[in-house]
Amino acid sequence: MKGRKVLSSDEMKRVEALAFLQHVKEEDLMKEAGKKSALHAIHCLLSSHLPREVILLAGMGNNGADGFVAAAHLIKQGFSVKAFLVGKMAEASPLCQKEALRFLKMNGAILEIETIEDLVLPEQGLLLDALLGTGFQKEVTGLIKEIIEKVNHARLFVISLDIPSGLDGNTGAVRPVAIRATETVTFSLSKVGFFVNEGWNHLGKLFVEDIGLPEEYIERGSASFFLLDEQALAQDLPPIERSSNKYERGSVVGVAGSLGMEGAAKLSAVAALRSGAGIVKLFLPQNVQVESASFPDELVKRFWKENDWKELREECSKSAAVYLGPGLGRGRQIDHLMQEVLSSISVPSVLDADALFVLSHHPHIALPKKTIITPHHQEMERLLGVKGVKRDLAFLSTCQRYCEEKNVTLVLKGAPTFILHKGEKPIVALRSDPAMATAGSGDVLTGIIVALCAQKLSPYKAALLGVHLHGMCGELAAKEKGPYSVIASDLIDQLPQSFRICEAIK
Numbered sequence: 001m002k003g004r005k006v007l008s009s010d011e012m013k014r015v016e017a018l019a020f021l022q023h024v025k026e027e028d029l030m031k032e033a034g035k036k037s038a039l040h041a042i043h044c045l046l047s048s049h050l051p052r053e054v055i056l057l058a059g060m061g062n063n064g065a066d067g068f069v070a071a072a073h074l075i076k077q078g079f080s081v082k083a084f085l086v087g088k089m090a091e092a093s094p095l096c097q098k099e100a101l102r103f104l105k106m107n108g109a110i111l112e113i114e115t116i117e118d119l120v121l122p123e124q125g126l127l128l129d130a131l132l133g134t135g136f137q138k139e140v141t142g143l144i145k146e147i148i149e150k151v152n153h154a155r156l157f158v159i160s161l162d163i164p165s166g167l168d169g170n171t172g173a174v175r176p177v178a179i180r181a182t183e184t185v186t187f188s189l190s191k192v193g194f195f196v197n198e199g200w201n202h203l204g205k206l207f208v209e210d211i212g213l214p215e216e217y218i219e220r221g222s223a224s225f226f227l228l229d230e231q232a233l234a235q236d237l238p239p240i241e242r243s244s245n246k247y248e249r250g251s252v253v254g255v256a257g258s259l260g261m262e263g264a265a266k267l268s269a270v271a272a273l274r275s276g277a278g279i280v281k282l283f284l285p286q287n288v289q290v291e292s293a294s295f296p297d298e299l300v301k302r303f304w305k306e307n308d309w310k311e312l313r314e315e316c317s318k319s320a321a322v323y324l325g326p327g328l329g330r331g332r333q334i335d336h337l338m339q340e341v342l343s344s345i346s347v348p349s350v351l352d353a354d355a356l357f358v359l360s361h362h363p364h365i366a367l368p369k370k371t372i373i374t375p376h377h378q379e380m381e382r383l384l385g386v387k388g389v390k391r392d393l394a395f396l397s398t399c400q401r402y403c404e405e406k407n408v409t410l411v412l413k414g415a416p417t418f419i420l421h422k423g424e425k426p427i428v429a430l431r432s433d434p435a436m437a438t439a440g441s442g443d444v445l446t447g448i449i450v451a452l453c454a455q456k457l458s459p460y461k462a463a464l465l466g467v468h469l470h471g472m473c474g475e476l477a478a479k480e481k482g483p484y485s486v487i488a489s490d491l492i493d494q495l496p497q498s499f500r501i502c503e504a505i506k
Helices: 009-021 026-047 062-076 094-105 142-153 199-203 230-234 262-274 310-318 332-342 354-361 377-384 393-406 441-454 459-481 488-493 495-505
Strands: 002-007 053-058 080-086 109-113 126-130 157-161 183-187 205-209 225-228 251-255 279-285 300-304 321-324 349-351 371-373 409-412 417-420 427-429
Touching: 002 009, 002 230, 002 427, 009 026, 026 062, 026 094, 026 126, 026 157, 026 183, 026 205, 053 062, 062 080, 062 094, 062 126, 062 157, 080 094, 080 142, 094 109, 225 459, 230 459, 230 495, 251 262, 251 310, 251 441, 262 279, 262 441, 262 488, 262 495, 279 310, 300 310, 310 332, 321 332, 321 441, 332 354, 349 354, 349 441, 354 377, 371 459, 377 393, 377 409, 393 409, 393 417, 409 459, 417 459, 427 459, 441 459, 441 488, 459 488, 459 495, 488 495
Parallel strands: 053 080, 053 126, 080 109, 126 157, 157 183, 183 205, 225 427, 251 279, 251 321, 279 300, 321 349, 349 371, 371 409
Antiparallel strands: 002 225, 409 417, 417 427
């Protein structure tokens, strides 16, 4: 389930320094980094039918050297490269000078930029961003600030080498500008700043490339968190036995919906059915208009009323997994429902939306032993009793302490989504699309996760696989519908294909 480590820029620098003290040569890693970057550029040029002329934006340090290595590879493959060096060649790092001279000997062209007017960009094409590396942690000012702003306003396909220039690899801070990459090709390991604060908005699509740093040094790096390992996760797909019946496939009980919010209950329940649950029994308040929500025939509908919890408790005790919260509503009646029902649940449970609102106001409610909570950032702030907190490492640490104290699995929804669990480092899921920022998307995620729990996955594995499948659904839906037109039910429509993709990996 755990993929590659995610390190701070400072920790990555320490690990590389250890390697350089031994038999590893920095220049060897640099050459491999440039080669891998060039291969990504070639793929993008050919698949996107872009002009065969590439723009290289190089800084004075070793990130610029990476760029010149990539540029030399591109020339060797028949592409034209025009390089802009921000500064004087004589003041560049020794490796940058060496690779720039090699690039010149291959008939490459380098223009030293002294003013913003010197940077002339085409209307379309591909730009390699090798301006500022992971060691840059200052405020972006002057000419470099102007250059980054000009690149961001151009309509170019931008590949950032190792990190988008201007982004702080430790904190994800942008002070005040950073390259907005189409793709980032990072080397050896991902950096913390990609996933916190503003990092995700500047990263584009991430590729993590092995450039030959020996595993023994990577193992010595202290991870802040991990990437989700998609290949390993596919092995956790619930098996389907030929002889199983609907109850053995997984019986789910949902407590969701209220007058005017029937759709949230429907989305979560249908997502659970589409994610392999054998049967879903949905408990709704008596005043819900079932007909207006067009609940599917496959869904078993039940109704609850206050102070009459017998049937609901019995069904929860017989089920394989339970979820509470989507569209449930708020008020004294819901508070009472939560306190009465949660105490009777002994199976894995997913709490979302209004169930989390109740929990934030009644933090001492006893939770089932195998509980998953799925808050977005603001809901997590409410659970923690804080407000206006940045999505940074300190916030993640506070969330981890909450997991430890409450003994819950936490899915911190967002871009990107983090999965936290007691005794484990956080895991970040890369699959997602901005189109998923639409009402009901979280209800679909709840249904997916609870169905996986019902099929005997542990809460932790169900959360990891559920987030992965949900993110894949978002990517597939956005590809089909476009970034503006995806709605939550589109995610459910993509569940069959998402499961097929996982099965193919398995």
